[in-house]
Amino acid sequence: MGKRFRLLGITTIVVFTMLCGKSTDQLAALAKTGDDPSRILLPLMMRYNFSPGEVSGRVIDAANGRGLAGVSLCSSPEECIVTNPDGSYTAITFPGDRELTASLTGYYPVIKPVYVIGADTVELNYALSSNISGGNIELRAVFTWDSTPFWPPDQVENDLDAHLWLDTILPVHIFYDNRGDCTTYPNACLETDFRRGFGPETLAIRQLEPDTIYYFGILNYNQGANGVPHIKDSGAHVDVYDASGVVASYDAASSQGNGNFWYIFTYSYSSQQGSWVLTPKNCIAYYNSDIQSIISHCP
Numbered sequence: 001m002g003k004r005f006r007l008l009g010i011t012t013i014v015v016f017t018m019l020c021g022k023s024t025d026q027l028a029a030l031a032k033t034g035d036d037p038s039r040i041l042l043p044l045m046m047r048y049n050f051s052p053g054e055v056s057g058r059v060i061d062a063a064n065g066r067g068l069a070g071v072s073l074c075s076s077p078e079e080c081i082v083t084n085p086d087g088s089y090t091a092i093t094f095p096g097d098r099e100l101t102a103s104l105t106g107y108y109p110v111i112k113p114v115y116v117i118g119a120d121t122v123e124l125n126y127a128l129s130s131n132i133s134g135g136n137i138e139l140r141a142v143f144t145w146d147s148t149p150f151w152p153p154d155q156v157e158n159d160l161d162a163h164l165w166l167d168t169i170l171p172v173h174i175f176y177d178n179r180g181d182c183t184t185y186p187n188a189c190l191e192t193d194f195r196r197g198f199g200p201e202t203l204a205i206r207q208l209e210p211d212t213i214y215y216f217g218i219l220n221y222n223q224g225a226n227g228v229p230h231i232k233d234s235g236a237h238v239d240v241y242d243a244s245g246v247v248a249s250y251d252a253a254s255s256q257g258n259g260n261f262w263y264i265f266t267y268s269y270s271s272q273q274g275s276w277v278l279t280p281k282n283c284i285a286y287y288n289s290d291i292q293s294i295i296s297h298c299p
Helices: 024-032 291-295
Strands: 053-061 072-076 079-082 088-093 096-103 110-116 121-123 126-128 139-144 160-167 172-174 188-192 201-205 213-220 237-242 245-251 261-270 275-285
Touching: 053 096, 053 110, 072 088, 079 088, 110 121, 110 126, 139 160, 160 188, 160 201, 172 188, 213 291, 245 261, 245 275, 261 291
Parallel strands: 053 121, 053 126
Antiparallel strands: 053 088, 072 079, 072 096, 096 110, 139 201, 139 237, 160 172, 160 213, 188 201, 213 261, 237 245, 261 275
């Protein structure tokens, strides 16, 4: 295992607050005479646990779902560890709000916030996208969600699914039952598919087809089953990459509407701008294999 973050000592802060100029006996006397209790501040002791906390998890290649070895995870330039051969890691660090950056040569770095609890362990996983260059991939959408594998009480799979439609002369719907093809038409594919939490599920477009509108969204496959949360509460998050890195990020928690499908964005060519444009939708609707039905329920 790589180097761990520096350990901190345990500190306990004890604070006593009393009404200025009053002894304990005087405070008791005020209470008996019915004086305004809001004026009485009794001795107060507060304990804060400043022992170190742990952050642990796994770093995964977004394009194939395999663990990545040798990834640096840093809370500062001086506080870094390196992932194990299977992509796992454990970091010991200060309690409180932190940011950990995962970086590896050939991949775009990912920064995530985490709240570290003293003497406790927090799970934090990453999905890294390899660098994009013209000719290998034009656009990649990396989707992650809550890492719980099964939802109690019935142990229902935590299964969210990425969907991509191509509205063109030869329409295509890419999802888990039709993963597309990134070597020939439609030159778009589902690179990874996971059914039991976190993911990543990743959709890639290798070559942009002319006169085509791309529609992207996420289905909460088992929503409605006992214990399965609404897609807004699933922790679903999407990062969209092109050759420059992350060009857009979306969270289901900020979406509007009701249903089991999160319609996230479209990607199409704008003749006015002379370039391909990503248009956010961030709308919740009920899933239908016909994207036009979903569009009709979203502005």
